Amino acid sequence: MTSRFKNTLIAIVGPTAIGKTALAIQLAKHYNSEIISCDSRQFYKEMNIGTAVPSLDELTEITHHFIQNRSIFDDYNVGQFEKDALAKLNVLFIKNPIQIMVGGSGLYLDAVLKGLDYFPEVDSSIRKKLNKQLEKNGLEFLQNKLKKLDIETFNSIKIDNPKRVIRALEVCISSGIPYATFKNKPKSLRDFNVLKIGLTAEREIIYNRINKRVEIMIENGLLKEAQKLYPNKKLNALKTVGYRELFSYFDGDFTQEFAISEIKKNTRRFAKRQLTWFRKDAEILWFDYQTDVKNILSEISDKINAF
Secondary structure, three states, X not given: OXXXXXXXXXXXXXXXXXXXXXXXXXXXXXXXXOEEEOOHHHOEOOOOOOOOOOOHHHHHHOOEEOOOOEOOOOOOOHHHHHHHHHHHHHHHHHHOOEEEEEOOOHHHHHHHHOOOOOOOOOOHHHHHHHHHHHHHHOHHHHHHHHHHHOXXXXXXXXXXXXXXXXXXXXXXHHHOOOHHHHOOOOOOOOOOEEEEEEEEOOHHHHHHHHHHHHHHHHHOOHHHHHHHHHHHOOOHHHOOOOOHHHHHHHOOOOOHHHHHHHHHHHHHXXXXXXXXXXXXXXXXXXXXXXXXXXXXXXXXXXXXHHO
């Protein structure tokens, strides 16, 4: 790779189970680069099977960053990831002007590519107090509190999502001004080019691939992995598809068969949300998941040369 290229980050996106990791490895080999993962479910070392972490062979083949580098007990968020990923890219770009990022977490991807709205730091005691109020008084109690403190945010967020409500409230309480005040301020400009590559397929194909992946996860020991994590089921990191359904099975609320069917259904819903998120982005260059990598590389080369 010659230095005539300006630093460029190739971001590979698309729905879960579409083949993003395989393409990322092929591109990383071609460009002699490394891979930044922006899959927020794959950060945690205790979660392996249920998050479809790249295999040991894949991890050995190409150096990956931000794969199982945290613990489920760590307090880690998208703002911290943005700082960590940008710092890592600064190092990687010294080695090679083209680097690869891959993942299906749209918010974490946008954090690196475009930056986030910045909010004041919040004392952890405020969050703990709000969580206790949620348990004791229910979500409606917190919704009403947010309505009084920040009607703009109350009307714009998913008000039935406790995590979103608590996040807005803790900023309101900590800063003394509405959460909405901190939104939509100018973002930091990036000093590298971005090329976004999307993989997709017909919906039926995506859903069949998801169903097959879940079946393979079960065969590979997902139930045993979830059982080990079950005592910590209230941790935010574990409130995710593939684990929460099995926790309901362990609680006696689901049968095993129904829990597995729910994992498939909820993963399909997750894939649909991913596609909705990414299809809003006109900058993504889309390819069918079976496209020959040579054709993708040809398109990438044209785009990079045009920067």
